[in-house]
Amino acid sequence: MYRYDQYDQAIVDARVDEFRDQVARRLSGEFTEDQFKPLRLKNGLYLQLHAYMLRVAIPYGTLDGRQMRMLAHIARKYDRDYGHFTTRQNIQYNWIKLEEAGDILADLASVEMHAIQTSGNCIRNISSDQFAGAAADEVGDPRPWAELLRQWSTFHPEFSYLPRKFKIAVVGSDTDRAAIQLHDIGLQLVEQGGELGFKVFVGGGMGRTPIIGACIKDFLPARHFLSYQEAILRVYNRYGRRDNIYKARIKILVTELGAEEFARQVEAEWREILPLGIDAPVAEIERIEGFFAPPPFETGLADDVDLSDPDFAVWVKQNVHAHKVPGYAIATISLKPVGGIPGDASSAQIERIADLAERYSFDEIRVTHAQNLVLPHVRKADLYALWQGLRDADLANANLDLASDIIACPGLDYCSLANARSIPVAQALAERLAPIERDPGELKIKISGCINACGHHHAGHIGILGVDRKGEENYQLLLGGSGAEDASLAKIIGPGFTQDGVVEAVDKVLGRYRELRTDGERFLDTYRRVGVDPFKAAVYG
Amino acid sequence: MVELRFRDDAAVDEPGTTLDGFLDQSNATAVRIEAGEDVRRLLPFLDRLRLVEIAFPTYRDGRGYSAARILREAGYTGELRAAGDVLVDQLWFMRRTGFDSFAPEKALDPAAVERALNRYASVYQRAADGRPPVWKLRHG
Numbered sequence: 001m002y003r004y005d006q007y008d009q010a011i012v013d014a015r016v017d018e019f020r021d022q023v024a025r026r027l028s029g030e031f032t033e034d035q036f037k038p039l040r041l042k043n044g045l046y047l048q049l050h051a052y053m054l055r056v057a058i059p060y061g062t063l064d065g066r067q068m069r070m071l072a073h074i075a076r077k078y079d080r081d082y083g084h085f086t087t088r089q090n091i092q093y094n095w096i097k098l099e100e101a102g103d104i105l106a107d108l109a110s111v112e113m114h115a116i117q118t119s120g121n122c123i124r125n126i127s128s129d130q131f132a133g134a135a136a137d138e139v140g141d142p143r144p145w146a147e148l149l150r151q152w153s154t155f156h157p158e159f160s161y162l163p164r165k166f167k168i169a170v171v172g173s174d175t176d177r178a179a180i181q182l183h184d185i186g187l188q189l190v191e192q193g194g195e196l197g198f199k200v201f202v203g204g205g206m207g208r209t210p211i212i213g214a215c216i217k218d219f220l221p222a223r224h225f226l227s228y229q230e231a232i233l234r235v236y237n238r239y240g241r242r243d244n245i246y247k248a249r250i251k252i253l254v255t256e257l258g259a260e261e262f263a264r265q266v267e268a269e270w271r272e273i274l275p276l277g278i279d280a281p282v283a284e285i286e287r288i289e290g291f292f293a294p295p296p297f298e299t300g301l302a303d304d305v306d307l308s309d310p311d312f313a314v315w316v317k318q319n320v321h322a323h324k325v326p327g328y329a330i331a332t333i334s335l336k337p338v339g340g341i342p343g344d345a346s347s348a349q350i351e352r353i354a355d356l357a358e359r360y361s362f363d364e365i366r367v368t369h370a371q372n373l374v375l376p377h378v379r380k381a382d383l384y385a386l387w388q389g390l391r392d393a394d395l396a397n398a399n400l401d402l403a404s405d406i407i408a409c410p411g412l413d414y415c416s417l418a419n420a421r422s423i424p425v426a427q428a429l430a431e432r433l434a435p436i437e438r439d440p441g442e443l444k445i446k447i448s449g450c451i452n453a454c455g456h457h458h459a460g461h462i463g464i465l466g467v468d469r470k471g472e473e474n475y476q477l478l479l480g481g482s483g484a485e486d487a488s489l490a491k492i493i494g495p496g497f498t499q500d501g502v503v504e505a506v507d508k509v510l511g512r513y514r515e516l517r518t519d520g521e522r523f524l525d526t527y528r529r530v531g532v533d534p535f536k537a538a539v540y541g
Numbered sequence: 542m543v544e545l546r547f548r549d550d551a552a553v554d555e556p557g558t559t560l561d562g563f564l565d566q567s568n569a570t571a572v573r574i575e576a577g578e579d580v581r582r583l584l585p586f587l588d589r590l591r592l593v594e595i596a597f598p599t600y601r602d603g604r605g606y607s608a609a610r611i612l613r614e615a616g617y618t619g620e621l622r623a624a625g626d627v628l629v630d631q632l633w634f635m636r637r638t639g640f641d642s643f644a645p646e647k648a649l650d651p652a653a654v655e656r657a658l659n660r661y662a663s664v665y666q667r668a669a670d671g672r673p674p675v676w677k678l679r680h681g
Contacts (some may be wrong), residue, residue, distance in 0.1 A: 007663050007675040014661050021656070038600070039630060151675065153666040157637035158610055158668065161603025237607050276614060278667050284676040504664070 001064050001364065002147050002291040004112045011154065012109045015116055019043050020102035023244045027099065040449045042160075044118030045101055048416050052096040055118040056108060060128035060146035060170070061367035063113075063377060068354035068365055070111040072347040078104050083350065085343040086337060087407060088167070089127050089367040090118060091449035094414055101223050114297055116154060119380060121162045123153035123233070127169040130332075130366040131179045134376040136324045138172040140189045140196055144288040146170045148280060149299035159233045163240035164248035166233070166302025167205075179369060179483035181213045182206055182232040182459060184250045185232060196222040202262065203254030206453035210489045211251040214259035215335050216266065222285070224270075227278045229332030231270035234264070289506060293519075294325075295362035295377055304381050312387050315398040320383065329380050331361075333373040333390060334405060338434045352393040369483075370444075372400065372408055403433035403443045403510075407456050407525030411449030411466060412473070418449035420466025420473035421499075428503050433510070440510060442522045446481070459483035462501055462509065463490040475502035478528045479509065479535060488528075495535050505539045545643040545654065547636070548620060553592040573624075574625040587617045594644070597625035606638045613669035614641035629653045631668035633661065 004012070019039075026036040033047075040046075044055035046162060057072070063071075071091055078100050079093040096104070108114055117124055118175040126146040133141045149168060153159070159166075169178040172189040176374055180186025186201035198220040204213025220228050236250045239257075251406045254262045262390070303326055307313035333353060337341050345353075353373060357365045360382045361375035368374060378386055390396040391473070399405045409415065411422030426447055437443070446460030457463030463478035474496040481490030497505055510523070512535055517526045543552065557573030558566065567668065573591035574580055583590065593612060595605040609621055619644050623635050626658035632654060635643070643649075664672050 005679070007678065009663070010662055018660055121603075154665050155634075156666055157634040157664075158606045159603070160634055161601055161606065161631075163603075227659070234607050239603055242602060242604075272611075273614070276667065280674075280676045281680060283680040287679065 001062065002059075002143075002288065003313075003444040008111070008151075009109075010409045012112070012114045012116070015043075015114060016102065016105045016109050021107055023098060023105075038120070040115065041120045042122070043105075044100075044115035045096070046119060046416075048094070048414050050096065050414070051094065051098065051415070052098055052101070054093045054096045054101060054104060054115060055086070056088050056091050056093070056113060056115050056152075057125040058091060058367050060126055060143050061130055061131070062128075062132075062143060063365050063367070064136075064363045064366070065358040067111045067309040068106060068115055068350055068357065070113065072350035072354070074104055074107060074351065076321050076347040080348045082344050084341070084410065085345065085367050087369050087371060087372070087409075087454060088125055088275035089130075089369060090125055091367075101112075105139065106378075112271075119165075121164050122160050122447050123166045123168065124161075125157065125266050126150050126153070127167070127178055127183075129171045129173065130175060130368040131330055131376065132172060132366075133294065133319065134323050134328075134330050135173055135175070135529075136322045137175055138189075138324075139191050140172045141292050142170040142172040142187075142189055143185070143292050145189070145222075145287060147288050147291075148225065148285065149229070150502050152229070156233075159237055160189050161239055162233070163242045164245070164250075166236075166250065167235070168229075174485060175465045176483075176485040176487075177368070178385075179456070179459060180204070181487040182210075182456075182483055183213065185229065186213050190219065192219050192396045197396045198225065203259065205249055205251045206456060206458045207249065207451070208246060208250075208451045209251065210313060210453070210458040211255060212487050212489065213251075213342045214254060216259055216263035223282070224274070224279055225450075227274055228266070228270055230273055230278050231266045234269050234273075238348050239265075239348075278315035282416070296362070297325045297328060297377070298379070299327075301379060301381065303327055303380060305383055309384070311391075311396075311398075312384055315387055315396055316383060317401065318398045325377075327380055329378050329383060331375045331378045331386060331399045332368070333375065333395050335372050335395075336399055336405045336430065337394060337397050338399075338404050338430045339427050342406050345373075349393050349395055351397065352389065356386055368401055370401075370405065372405070380532075381434060399434070399437065400540065401444065402455070403437035403440065403445060404430035406430060406445045406447060407460070408448050409455035411455075417452055418466070419451075420449050420475065421448045422449040422455055422466060425464060425466070425475065425499055425502065428499065429506060432503055432507060436510075440513065440523055442524075443510075444482075444524075445506070456483060457481070458489050459487070461522070461527070462506060464506075465492075467496065469496065473499065475499060477502060477505050477509075477539070479532060480524065482524060491532065494531055494540055497504075508538045509535050542640055542647060543622065543644045545632075546620075547641040550620075552642075553620060554619045555592075557592060557594040572606055574605075576602050576604045578608075580611050583612065584615050587615060587619075590617065590619050592620045592622060593617070593625050594622040594638075597623055597627055600626045600628050600631055607632060609640050611636070611639040629657050632657050637664065637668040637670045637672070641681075
């Protein structure tokens, strides 16, 4: 875990003071809401349908027990006793009082957390692989690079008024668990001739114009990491469109110029700034890497797990992944109980997870972009005790990557941008599909309540998009998306449905899949093999 | 009207000409850059430039920050003025990218300016203000 030094702490503390001052000026009437809006939005404070919403950054989705306890404390003291983990590995609180926003930030700062740049047209929270440092397949740990990006992007003087928001993700293995090709910049750690570097993707994104990112550099030497990001951002800041908010993301610039021409402009800019000393020195990389050194793993541990409890066995099969160290495992805590709200956790649950992380996972917790949590370093011998501890807090849902592990945005229940509710659709689908979900196996259903795609519907094996049709909530069905290393965009299959109708339609799609699949095929594989027509026929008759 | 100036030399009186006007005219020493114009076209003439005024049509338009830094990185040492929708909340970033005078449309509260420019004791990146990034302070 990264720990702040006096410089990091002073910057975050100064931000708390600044925001307190801005809130006081709003409360005194010195600012109108119009004047206050751009200021609060720089700090993740949104005015939603019913109340202020505060989005707290969880840099690259990594936190410890002390920080988790503070998230529970904030939920209990300032909100309605729960928080919502998001697809950007952050946490949101839905019922915030403006008067208390400064106190919340001060509480966060006391555990080295903040809400800086969790909204606004700037570089947002850096996201990463939830298995970083634990995955058996990684070339290197992406978190030090994500932390370097966090610092570099914090209050960047040139890039705080970009054409539009900007999202960067970093991973360290070929398996992409962070959807890097659907980010403004996606970075993959790679090795070439013994040297570490990055494969650089640019211009991916979802929203109303979904695009898969283009690789503009096969190997960026790690020592030039920051200067190259700076070059990309400068080209975007200068030439990204500002005449139309819907065409302002970098993906539109990359598409309009063509990836090759965009890459050429970045290279030209990079040559200009390379001599300016923008890159952090090796000593700084090593300092940050020191915080992410492996925890003191025991050696000689057994790899056996006693699976005689059948419920436990199901959970292990579904929610536990291989760890790079023998005798250890990665455990994912699903925040998708059937009938629950995807990504929500109560204060008591958040505290329970903090306890379990301290006891069984070297005090480390990760947030996933699929709105679940991970304990990355669990001794296999402790898995049963961990599972019991989770079960007692209703956290032992054995549905990771199955049909009821649905990504859903807050939708019209909370969000002022939404056209339709997402949560009730997720609940109805989970209830319908949970009894049969083990048969299809991996199935990623993703639901957004509007075209902004916070629920990643473009990247769903099955995606659902809520729209407004003449004042009625209407749901479009999309098939064939993926946010993984084989990224693809889901396509709308035909006219939309009511809420009940879309649940029926998904059921029919899965019925058709069961008829068509060959052995071992996931839904996505079958879809890619046979195309959309059989599914259209099943749904529309 | 120039409200804040962080320079000791005499202010330039002549109004900034347009970029095209400047490029056509061999004796002008002041130029005004509209958002979106390429300041790199000025680079051959930095020696004779005494004032570059960069327009901010709205505070949300951040192109001027890149324009300023490009000029400073190329060695421009004359006055660099931010003009237009310049608010107190942007001053710190503007100073960091090399602006040293300000002509805001709406008057700024001097106390708020003072607070905004002195809020942060350290910075994470190298920019055009010569401040060492935190990593420089950490490692010397």
